[in-house]
Amino acid sequence: MKLNEYPDAEMMMMDLGNTIAGELESHLLTNDSVSFAVPGGTTPGPIFDALCGAKHIDWARVHVMLTDERWVPETSERSNTRLLRERLLIDAAAAAIYVPLYGGTATPEDSLAILEAGLAHELPLSVLLLGMGADMHTASIFPGADKLDEALHGDALLVPMRAPGAPEPRITLSAKVLKGAMSRHIVIIGTEKREALERAKSLSPKEAPIAALLAGSTVHWAES
Numbered sequence: 458m459k460l461n462e463y464p465d466a467e468m469m470m471m472d473l474g475n476t477i478a479g480e481l482e483s484h485l486l487t488n489d490s491v492s493f494a495v496p497g498g499t500t501p502g503p504i505f506d507a508l509c510g511a512k513h514i515d516w517a518r519v520h521v522m523l524t525d526e527r528w529v530p531e532t533s534e535r536s537n538t539r540l541l542r543e544r545l546l547i548d549a550a551a552a553a554i555y556v557p558l559y560g561g562t563a564t565p566e567d568s569l570a571i572l573e574a575g576l577a578h579e580l581p582l583s584v585l586l587l588g589m590g591a592d593m594h595t596a597s598i599f600p601g602a603d604k605l606d607e608a609l610h611g612d613a614l615l616v617p618m619r620a621p622g623a624p625e626p627r628i629t630l631s632a633k634v635l636k637g638a639m640s641r642h643i644v645i646i647g648t649e650k651r652e653a654l655e656r657a658k659s660l661s662p663k664e665a666p667i668a669a670l671l672a673g674s675t676v677h678w679a680e681s
């Protein structure tokens with residue numbers, strides 16, 4: 458794991474936005490399309506703001522998807538798809554192809570086969586950005602979740618997930634898909650998450666799911 462520390466979150470977001478833009482461009486030099494997976498939640502908005510106006514990227518060849526989704530309609534404030542539509546898939550990036558992780562059915566299980574089929578075309582992920590919670594979950598792979606073992610060790614690409622720390626059902630890319638990414642970044646802000654990250658290094662992925670993804674990742678951190 459490589460750790461990049463920044464003087465503040467604003468600089469981190471600009472810098473990380475540039476790094477990711479460079480990686481997308483360089484993949485596009487040698488590939489017809491690039492797959493780019495991003496987290497939802499409260500952290501990544503400013504990175505999306507930094508990226509969406511990047512006119513030098515041929516966005517029509519960028520396939521954007523979430524690392525995980527809360528099973529709520531796009532009208533919900535908690536929808537990660539909504540966040541993407543509002544903050545990333547606008548401006549120059551409006552030309553990107555969006556690969557959905559929400560199927561509009563009553564449960565994630567009802568949409569699993571169709572969502573997994575769509576995702577299968579996008580693998581391996583070219584560029585992956587992950588967030589992390591203070592409980593050391595990443596994507597929607599939560600400690601104590603009902604399908605934790607399957608998400609960490611199984612062959613499925615996508616796993617429906619219910620967890621004590623998550624107010625609604627989720628769907629998440631599996632650790633297998635996340636580990637397969639050609640480039641992997643983890644972005645965290647604040648002392649609590651930094652301490653959690655340090656703790657995760659000596660814990661098992663079952664206790665600290667982020668531990669499964671640390672090798673080969675670059676962690677980007679700013680205190681505030």
Ligand SMILES: O=C(O)[C@H](O)[C@@H](O)[C@H](O)[C@H](O)COP(=O)(O)O
Pocket residue numbers: 496497498499500501524525526527537587588589590594595596597
């Ligand atoms: O839907 C989600 O909640 C995310 O994809 C999730 O994995 C997120 O990255 C972490 O929970 C951190 O969330 P914050 O950035 O809001 O702290």
